[in-house]
Amino acid sequence: MSARWFARRCLFIGYTLLVVSLLVFAITQALPADAAVTLLGENATPAALAALRLKLGLNDPVWLQYWHWLSALLRGDFGISMRTGQPVGPMMFSALARSLLVAGLALALMLAVAVPLGLVAALRRGGPLDLAAGLISYLGVSLPEFVTGTVLLLLLADHLHWLPATGYVPLLRNPLDSLRHLVLPVLTVSLVMVAHVSRMVRSEMIDVLHSDYVRAARLKGLPARTVLFRHALRNALLPVITVVALDVGYLLGGIIVVEEIFAIPGIGRELIVAIEMRDLPAIQAGALIMAGTYAVANFLADIAYALLDRRIRYD
């Protein structure tokens, strides 16, 4: 991993975000929404509307509007929300932080479940546990999260009253209560990922267990546990990193649905509200931030891969 590679990747992320910003801007331009009408309401006088349009620069050519928006973005200014009158940037980033909490916990839970599950399924290939894991995985993949989320909610919150159904409590205010509220959404989001990742770990593990170097490690007389964890699992997990990075894309989409079900004020929910309210600056900021998160996640996955597999050199 050379500094050049690093610089190039950062440049590439910047370029991606630029393209996304163009797309986002183009789409919001095409929306049947008039910012002046949104702000002043349906009953505003034409004179007031015209004055506001002039003030907002809505009469400027499109490219100039884009340039104003973009240069403000580069200064860290995402604009003012039409709905709340507050700056969009801080609003979206604090929502992102809440989403990342859910996503991070879901990823951690997923890895904690999927890796051992895949490992055991590979070792007991064709056994009852492998079949059960396979069945659960296929169910997990085929059921959309609004179904699993709703079922979990009905069962664990509504029926058994083990957990609060919806809502969000900041982690720092009341950690225990906060986590109790997070259990259901985290469970829902991680379920689908557990499905792919455990299957992936299983098939990689089966391949690696048949590899020459695992056989060589066994025939060197190393204890079974050393062979399994040091020689086999480590190599089997490498391709899994890529899948996890791709899953971040799913996570960002899935989280919108889950936040809606469990009423978590994350970025997905903010985005939905923004779209409903035709809050253009919020929509633009939300879309850009999500794209940026995805790009950074993949970047981190590449770095992790290179650190774990020394054959990979980025230069």
Place this chain on the structure above:
Amino acid sequence: MSALLDIAGYSLDYRTRAGTLRVLDAVNLRIARGEVLGLVGESGSGKSSLAWAIMRHLPGNAHEAGGAILLDGADLLRMRPREVAALRGRRIGMVFQDPSTALNPTLTLGRQISETLAHHRGMTRAQAWQASLEALRHVELRDPEALMRRYPHEVSGGEKQRVVIATAFAARPELIIFDEPTTALDVITGARILALFQRLRAETGVGGLYISHDLALVSQVADRIAVIRRGQIVEQAAARSLFVSPGAEYTKALIEAVPRPERRLVADLPGTQVLVSVEEIGVTYGRRQWFGRRQVAGNRGISLSVHAGEILGVVGESGSGKSTLARALTGLTPFEGTIVQGGRRITAPAQMDRAYRSQVQIVFQHPDSSLNPRQRIGEILARPLRLFGGSPAEVPRLLEQVRLPASYATRFPHELSGGEKQRVAIARASAARPALIICDEITAALDVSVQRAVVDLLLALRREHGTAYLFITHDLNLVRQVAHRLAVMHRGALVDLLAVDAVGGAQAHPYTRALLGATPAPFA
């Protein structure tokens, strides 16, 4: 003398869907302390299965059908998994065929050798590290400190195999199984590894089972040789007497098939007309990048020509650029320089039209990947016939030409043996009646007996049609039997181009002589 290893009446079956397959049939073998027994057989003979049986590492569908494998009198078959685990690596070591796959790609070499020592000799990490350094120094590796911190992909194949050997010897086992330890290596590297093995053997007095398909090579390292065929030991004898007076017919055929450079298979001289000549051919591998471009020279400045009916051998180690030359000649890779054929000067693959291709054809090393698995043999052969103005009706003639029954036209490639598949590939290449066929290591994946038959076929085609060959191989013994001239390649450059009987002469390049010196002379 008590035997170190005594295999008595051992039989092994594999249960497959098609039924039970007997892979080892009442095998009797003894290895005395300090003795090295060579086990020679062709692919599928069961030689590797025997190694797995001794190591107690048999696949799930294996079924042991009687007999015993005694190590120092104790039957391995009756041992509990725990006793077997205590044996592996410690009393019986193993050296594998391909060091690049036998080493874990994500652990440092030092870790991989020292973990073994720590386990078997009850050392702490620090002690094991020190002992590993010593072990690596002992297998003549330079700068072991640095090597210990490297990963397998960062060192050469020879160095990797030395690490594997050091690991096998480090626990001071009584018996080491060598499973074709030089097959995946270059000739020169392989010769050095053999020399190392001889030295270590003399020092440690270890017993060995040396498995190989290469009779010439085994004759150099083993005290006694056992020949195995279809799971049965057909003959065992002292290494020297086996070659002087082989008992079994199969052994005779095997010895007969081993290429001997002094026994020429081609008597006539090539024509004077130049078929194809390459002038200053160079190939660079590289990929475009955002900033700048990194390039690796594959071949550089190669000039040679092939005459009508000539067999031009191209030899060199893996990575020397032999195949790159073949790829340039067939337009499979962009190249610099000029190829002259039929009075035309070709400077880019795009200029290689049908007329050029009808004159220059190629046969690849692996018929498995060069024949389309979803096409029947008839279709595979009809394609070039149609393309080059023939008729699909000629398919039976093509098959007959390569000594295959016409009924094979309706078969799929997977229904044929390796040698048969290579015959189909040869038939496909000859469909256009080319003046030159490039043979890129076409016998490397075949057994010696099959290799001989394929070479005989090439020579027969040459007699009938006057075909010239560019015969690319790493097997110097083989190529000296057939080639008129030899082109010797080293690191992408042509270092020598000389008549075949001049290879050992004073005019030969030092590298050529080194290559010749490293080639195991059969039965010397």
